[in-house]
Amino acid sequence: MLLFYLFALVAVVASLLVVAQRNPVYSVLLLIASFGALSGLYVLLDAPFVAVTQIIVYAGAIMVLFLFVVMLLNAPHEDTEEDIERLRTLTGSSARLTAGPMVFGAVLAAAFAVELLWALSRGPLSISPGSEAGASVAQIGRVLFTEYKFAFEVTSILILVAMLGAVVLAQRERGPSTRRAGDE
Amino acid sequence: MPTLEHYLILSAILFSIGTAGVFVRRNLITILLSIEIMLNAVNLTFVAFGHALGNVDGQIIVFFVMTVAAAEAAVGLAIVIALFRHRASLNPEAFTVLKW
Amino acid sequence: MAQIGLLFFVFFMLLNSAAVMVYVERKVAALLQQRVGPYLVGPQGMLQPLADIVKLIFKEELRPVAADKWLFYLAPIISATAAFSAFAVVPFGAETTFFGLLDRPVKLQVADVNVAVLVIFAIASMSVYGIVLAGWSSNSKYSLLGGLRSSAQMISYELSYGLSLASVLVLGNSLSVTDIVNGQSGTWLGFIPRWYIFLQPLGFLIYLTAAVAETNRAPFDFPEAEQELVAGYHTEYSSMSFALFFLAEYINMVTVSAVATDLFLGGWHGPLLPASWGWIWFLVKVGALLFFYVWMRWTLPRYRYDQLMAFGWKVLLPLAVVNLLVTSAGVLYFGL
Numbered sequence: 001m002l003l004f005y006l007f008a009l010v011a012v013v014a015s016l017l018v019v020a021q022r023n024p025v026y027s028v029l030l031l032i033a034s035f036g037a038l039s040g041l042y043v044l045l046d047a048p049f050v051a052v053t054q055i056i057v058y059a060g061a062i063m064v065l066f067l068f069v070v071m072l073l074n075a076p077h078e079d080t081e082e083d084i085e086r087l088r089t090l091t092g093s094s095a096r097l098t099a100g101p102m103v104f105g106a107v108l109a110a111a112f113a114v115e116l117l118w119a120l121s122r123g124p125l126s127i128s129p130g131s132e133a134g135a136s137v138a139q140i141g142r143v144l145f146t147e148y149k150f151a152f153e154v155t156s157i158l159i160l161v162a163m164l165g166a167v168v169l170a171q172r173e174r175g176p177s178t179r180r181a182g183d184e
Numbered sequence: 185m186p187t188l189e190h191y192l193i194l195s196a197i198l199f200s201i202g203t204a205g206v207f208v209r210r211n212l213i214t215i216l217l218s219i220e221i222m223l224n225a226v227n228l229t230f231v232a233f234g235h236a237l238g239n240v241d242g243q244i245i246v247f248f249v250m251t252v253a254a255a256e257a258a259v260g261l262a263i264v265i266a267l268f269r270h271r272a273s274l275n276p277e278a279f280t281v282l283k284w
Numbered sequence: 285m286a287q288i289g290l291l292f293f294v295f296f297m298l299l300n301s302a303a304v305m306v307y308v309e310r311k312v313a314a315l316l317q318q319r320v321g322p323y324l325v326g327p328q329g330m331l332q333p334l335a336d337i338v339k340l341i342f343k344e345e346l347r348p349v350a351a352d353k354w355l356f357y358l359a360p361i362i363s364a365t366a367a368f369s370a371f372a373v374v375p376f377g378a379e380t381t382f383f384g385l386l387d388r389p390v391k392l393q394v395a396d397v398n399v400a401v402l403v404i405f406a407i408a409s410m411s412v413y414g415i416v417l418a419g420w421s422s423n424s425k426y427s428l429l430g431g432l433r434s435s436a437q438m439i440s441y442e443l444s445y446g447l448s449l450a451s452v453l454v455l456g457n458s459l460s461v462t463d464i465v466n467g468q469s470g471t472w473l474g475f476i477p478r479w480y481i482f483l484q485p486l487g488f489l490i491y492l493t494a495a496v497a498e499t500n501r502a503p504f505d506f507p508e509a510e511q512e513l514v515a516g517y518h519t520e521y522s523s524m525s526f527a528l529f530f531l532a533e534y535i536n537m538v539t540v541s542a543v544a545t546d547l548f549l550g551g552w553h554g555p556l557l558p559a560s561w562g563w564i565w566f567l568v569k570v571g572a573l574l575f576f577y578v579w580m581r582w583t584l585p586r587y588r589y590d591q592l593m594a595f596g597w598k599v600l601l602p603l604a605v606v607n608l609l610v611t612s613a614g615v616l617y618f619g620l
Contacts, residue, residue: 004190008194011194012197012198018214018217018218019214024211024214025352025355027213027217031217031220032413035224038224041194045234047234047243047246048398049402050231052405053247054227055406055409055410058224058254060406060410061409062253062254065257066213067413067416068416068436069261069265070213071416071420071428072432073268105203105207106204106207108203109204110200112196112203116193116196120192137398140243140247143241143244144244151248155248158252159254159255161255162254162259163258165258165262166259166261169262169263169265169266170265170266
C-alpha cells in the first residue's frame, strides 16, 4: 500500500510539473519520471511484461524521440520576449487569444475529476473476477496471436506507414541547392 | 491493499492533468507530451481492470495503445518539425493562416 | 538478509572490475603496441588504477558557466546508475555456499525476475539518456554533436541487439536468464557443450557487434573520437563526473559480456567443475570476452559515422531479422 501511494504521488507530481514547467527539456525528463512511476504501478498490478514494455517503448524510445526533437529545434521556452516578438511579426497582433481555452480546459479537467469521484463514492464496484489465469508472458503471447492476430497485423502496417510518413514529413525540401557535392 | 477504485481515481487525476495541459500550454511539444500523459492514464485504467477481471486482455490492449502512441508521437513530431521550419515558432497561435 | 549482502558484494565487485579493466586495457594496449605500459606503480604496474582513482578524486570539479546546472550533474548519475542496475538481474553462478563458508546456499543473482532479459534491454535503453543529456547540458558544440551522434548510434543498434536476444529467447523458451543458462547444461556427443553459440553463431556475432556499438567502444566509438570531437559528450566534464562516465562505460562492457556469457556461452556450466563452483567458469568466460573487447579496440580502425549508421540499419538489422526467422523455423522443424 505504501508503494502504491509512493508511485502514485510521483506520477501525479511529475505530471503536474510537466504541464507547469516552462523548459521543454525538463518537461520531457519529468515525463520520463512519471512513466517510471507508472511502470512501478504496473508491477504492483501483476503485469511485469507491461511494466518492462512501458520502459522500453515509452521511456526508452518515444521520449528519446521527443528529446531529440526538442534539442534539434532548440525549442524556445514559452512566453519569452522573443516568442512574443515573433508572434507579433507573424500574426500582426500579440493579443493573447488563449484565455478562453485555458479556462475551458481547467473547468473541463476539474469537472471530469469531480464526476469520477462522485461516481466512485456511490459504493464499491461490483466486478466479479473471471478465471484467474496466470498473466505470464506466455499467456499474453498466446492470446495475442490467436484472438488479436488481426489487430497485431494491422498494427504492424500502421507502424510502417507512420515510419514512412515521419520520414517524408520531416524531410528537407529537395532542390538543386541542397545537393551536396560528392553525392553518389 | 490498493483496490480498483484507487487505481481508477489515480487514472482520472492523471487524465485531467493531461487534458488541462493540452488546453493550457502554448508550446506544441508540451501539448504532445500532455497527450502522452492522457494515453498513459488510459493504459493504467486498462491494466487495472484487467487485473480486477482476472484476464490478460487488458494488458494486450495496452500493448496496442503503446504502439499506436509511438506511431502518433513519431508523426506528430515530424509535423512539428515541418511547422517549425516554416514559421520558426512552436506556439500554436502562430499558425493562423487558415483562420477566417 | 543474504540478498542485501549479495547486493553489496555485487556492487563492490563491479567497482573492482572497472578498476581491473582500466589496468587491463592499458597493459594489453601496451603489449599490442610492443611497449611496456604501466610499470612504476606496484608490481608490474598493478596499482595503477589506484593511482588513477586518487588523481581523479583530487582534481578540481569544473562546470561551464552556461551549462544547465541540474542536467550537467544528473547526466553522469544516470549513466552510472543504468550501468550498475543492469547487472542486478544477471546471474553469475548457480546456488553455492562459497566452499562451505555460508550455512545456506544463496542464489548468485541479485534479483531473480522472470522477465530478466527484457529488464536488461530496458535498462540498456535508459542509458541513452545519460549521454544525450551530457551532450545537451554542456552547452558546447563538441559535446552536443557527440551526444546526439552517440545516442542516435545507440538507439539504432538497440534494434539488432533486441532481435538477437529474441533469437535466444526462441531457443531458450523462457525470459528468465537463469532458465536459459540451465537450458545449456550438458553436452552433445559427450564433449561438445550445449551452448547456444553453436546453434546461433550468427546471432552471437550480431549480439557482439550490437553490444560493442551500444557501449560506444572499439570500432564504433566515433562519438568520443579523439581526433574529431575533442572528447565528444564528456568534453566539459572533469574529476568525479568524468570518472562516473568512465566507470559507466567499463561496467556496461562487463554487463554486456556477462549477458553474452549467460545467453550464448553457457553461463557457469563447464567441464571438470560442479555447478556450485561454476562462477569460476563464468569469470573465465567473461574475462575472455573482455579481452576480446580490448583487443578489438586497439586493433581495428574506427568507423566513419555514416558508415556506422549504414552498417547498423542496412546490414545488421536485416541479418538479425533473418537470423530470427531461421531460428524460429529451425525450432519448429527440429522441435528443439
